[in-house]
Amino acid sequence: MADAPILTTSTTLALAEPLTLDGGQQLEGVRVAYETYGTLNANKSNAIVIFHALTGDHHVASPHPITGKPGWWARMVGPGLPIDTDQFFIICANVLGGCMGSTGPASQAPDGMPFAMRFPVITIRDMVRAQVALLDSLGIDTLHAVIGGSMGGMQALSFAANWPERTRAALVIASAARHSAQNIAFHEVGRQAIMADPKWLDGDYYWQGKGPESGLAVARMAAHITYLSEAGLTEKFGRRLQNRETKTFGFDADFQVESYLRYQGLSFTDRFDANSYLYITRAMDYFDLAEEHGGLLADAFARSTARFCLVSFDTDWLYPTIESRSIAHALNAAGAQVSFMELSAPFGHDSFLLDVPALDRVVAGFLSA
């Protein structure tokens, strides 16, 4: 099934109108790179938007143009898969602030130079605004569903709260309605690693090769740990040594887990822009859906008639179950139709991307209802 050919269209939309941002600026000339899968039906009622996570992109089920690896949710999106492209028209866009074709800090500012740190600080809601503009251009009024995991879940929540008439359902996986102190803390470690790299140059590194690779790699290493569970790391690596019989009494990557993290960090720098990492993590840290709506999360959903489904994983300590449950309680208080469940999976936060058959059943069931 996973080998079935999948028809995708990769396009970039240039927004005709400037985007008004939460920070107060107007951003002109915004471009939104996106892919679509499947066919939009005649009355345009079968469209689903998938929002990607922090380091994801719009190549949700097509090979990544840089790494050549399968799309990040290829196991979920395709013909006959839980998000069935035979049935639904799938749209996935690179977020505003990203580095895979949508406007971000590496893009050209009106003066012809890269924005770098002149790029405005954006929010999760700004990311969603850009994608709402995309829907407008496609002539799609109401979606069958919005779907997202992690930061994608935040966008799905923001979409359902702020554009309640534009989706009939929202599926939010391993996510949260706001960033906790711990979430912000981990992101700050990553940002400081980037900014401490002498090659960062206050963000103006675009004509100096690849820029702060070491800092970005460390940021990715620290973040990657938060995506896995302790038990998962132990099972995968334990204290096993990397291609050697004994410890070297040095600072090489003696342990397999060190080697793995170094590889994850380095390979990340091939496909991600350090300034994008700063801006997107900032947007996540600023996210607090209740705060946007007067402090009470239930009020964020007061106008929503959509069905909601929230899924958490028991080994996810980055966005733990209590975050999803509190969203479910708020939706209840708002009288919304909401389902919530904690699934058991060993992979920590990354469970939403990996082989969890129970998740497949929930996704397929929720979308077909």
Place this chain on the structure above:
Amino acid sequence: MSALRPDLAVIAGAVAPGSRVLDIGCGDGSLLAALRDQRDCDARGMELDPGNVAQCVGRGLSVIQGDADADLAFYPDLSFDCAILSQTLQTTMRPDRVLDELLRIGRTAFVSFPNFAHWRVRLSLLFGGRMPVTHSLPVAWYETQNIHHVTVDDFRGLVADRGYRIEHTWFLSGDRRTTGPAPNLMAEHAIFQLSR
């Protein structure tokens, strides 16, 4: 559609069409689906077991994984016409508080439970001297989820103590309705409809 469990069939028949319903301990969602499909109800559920919740979501139902003891507090007052607690009361930590929550959330409540004073249970305990394992209480004492066994008369007592009204009662014996005398002795299952 498969036949509903007898106590659920009684409840399904008694819920007013078009009601907003919360089924606490909704299992695989059979009653919710019946209420939605046959009674045009806005039917929501709460269920402890994630596998059951996933099955409910697959049926298009809105079900929250949660615990009757802990998670009812998050529902607003009178947010449902009707709160249902079928064969779950005896598994809760504090049945009295759960009952209060039902009648805070719902205008009416349906509560069904296996009657621990049924004659078979009494005989089993009297002559066997051991905790009963019967048709309606099929699991041994050490692994049963029933931590607060209750009888028809006990439940009437709790309802009276809390000042609630009994709107209706139904009794089952061997999966059939029984209208005979002495339900505390003769009924295997009891279903109560309550209001404030």
